[in-house]
Amino acid sequence: MAPSGTRTLAHSPTAAGSGGLPGMKSNDPCWCGSGRKYKRCHRGTEGRVLEGRVSPMLTVPAGIAATEYYATGEVARTDEPMVKSAETIAAMRVAGRLAAEVLAVAGAAVAPGVTTDDLDRVAHQAYIDRGMFPSTLNYHGYPKSICTSVNEVICHGIPDDRPLQDGDIVNIDVTGFIGGVHGDCNATFCVGDVDEQSRSLVEATRECRELGIAAVRPGRPISDIGKAIQGHAEACGYSVVRMFVGHGIGRQFHMSPSVPHYYAREASTILEPGMTFTVEPMINIGTWREKMWGNGWTAVTADGSRSAQFEHTLVVTDTGVEVLTPEAAA
Numbered sequence: 001m002a003p004s005g006t007r008t009l010a011h012s013p014t015a016a017g018s019g020g021l022p023g024m025k026s027n028d029p030c031w032c033g034s035g036r037k038y039k040r041c042h043r044g045t046e047g048r049v050l051e052g053r054v055s056p057m058l059t060v061p062a063g064i065a066a067t068e069y070y071a072t073g074e075v076a077r078t079d080e081p082m083v084k085s086a087e088t089i090a091a092m093r094v095a096g097r098l099a100a101e102v103l104a105v106a107g108a109a110v111a112p113g114v115t116t117d118d119l120d121r122v123a124h125q126a127y128i129d130r131g132m133f134p135s136t137l138n139y140h141g142y143p144k145s146i147c148t149s150v151n152e153v154i155c156h157g158i159p160d161d162r163p164l165q166d167g168d169i170v171n172i173d174v175t176g177f178i179g180g181v182h183g184d185c186n187a188t189f190c191v192g193d194v195d196e197q198s199r200s201l202v203e204a205t206r207e208c209r210e211l212g213i214a215a216v217r218p219g220r221p222i223s224d225i226g227k228a229i230q231g232h233a234e235a236c237g238y239s240v241v242r243m244f245v246g247h248g249i250g251r252q253f254h255m256s257p258s259v260p261h262y263y264a265r266e267a268s269t270i271l272e273p274g275m276t277f278t279v280e281p282m283i284n285i286g287t288w289r290e291k292m293w294g295n296g297w298t299a300v301t302a303d304g305s306r307s308a309q310f311e312h313t314l315v316v317t318d319t320g321v322e323v324l325t326p327e328a329a330a
């Protein structure tokens with residue numbers, strides 16, 4: 001991605017509405033062992049996803065062509081056109097198909113007790129097996145090969161040592177580079193036994209992506225996509241994240257156009273055959289507003305409500321749209 005009302009902590013097994021761990025008193029030493037008072041340490045965070053430990057960056061065999069930014073972490077903008085050549089689109093079809101395979105492999109590894117770092121390692125090997133370079137590695141300094149966004153994490157969760165828990169939802173976002181182009185896709189997976197409210201969110205979010213894609217037609221403005229997504233999300237009682245949007249993609253990971261997932265009059269660019277971009281709505285149970293973690297990457301919902309996301313890379317065709325990251329079997 002390029003950058004309401006009342007709720008209950010329905011997903012917090014240990015938290016009461018007021019955010020306390022039953023039995024812990026404010027001035028008790030915190031359960032985490034920090035030595036600080038509970039009220040100055042973990043009170044209010046029960047049931048929330050916390051920052052974990054991030055393992056060292058993995059390496060890629062020298063035979064796999066790296067992105068131009070991998071060495072430095074600095075991303076150079078080029079004047080790549082929004083409408084791609086037939087050769088670029090053909091290369092993106094390959095990159096997209098392989099990225100979708102990596103997503104299926106990583107998704108198949110989702111289970112209670114598996115850490116998001118385990119998922120990163122599985123995905124990292126799956127890219128290598130296919131001759132792909134993980135696009136996110138050192139992208140503006142990003143340290144991992146996928147993003148893993150659990151529960152109230154909206155996007156750009158960094159894989160760490162947190163084991164997935166029964167009842168979690170986790171989005172895995174895979175972007176791979178091969179043949180000089182990127183393929184970008186993601187999906188939200190349920191961990192073990194997930195409550196009905198979260199399963200409905202995940203299903204509605206997938207529907208939002210499909211409706212957004214179905215709105216893609218040459219001659220129509222980009223804003224049609226967000227209009228379709230927002231209409232469905234809000235009819236289901238959910239909100240649409242505004243801070244992160246879909247993006248043009250090709251030889252560059254992120255480029256023009258921006259693709260808002262809400263109705264934005266200013267998204268007036270007319271869709272033309274050969275344009276390639278992502279549709280990747282992030283849909284929340286509560287507020288659309290986000291907060292950022294101190295790591296500078298990870299966005300969480302401002303109210304702690306859960307968030308789901310699905311992403312495809314697309315190309316506009318003469319008559320409609322082609323999905324370049326079709327769902328693969330693991």
Ligand code: MF3
Pocket residue numbers: 001002136139140142146147156173174175184247278280297311
């Ligand atoms: N794959 C994400 C997207 O859909 C971007 C991740 S960039 C990273 O655009 F640096 F955070 F990994």
Ligand code: CO
Pocket residue numbers: 001184246247278280311
């Ligand atoms: Co994307």
Ligand code: CO
Pocket residue numbers: 001173174175184185186280311
């Ligand atoms: Co992505």
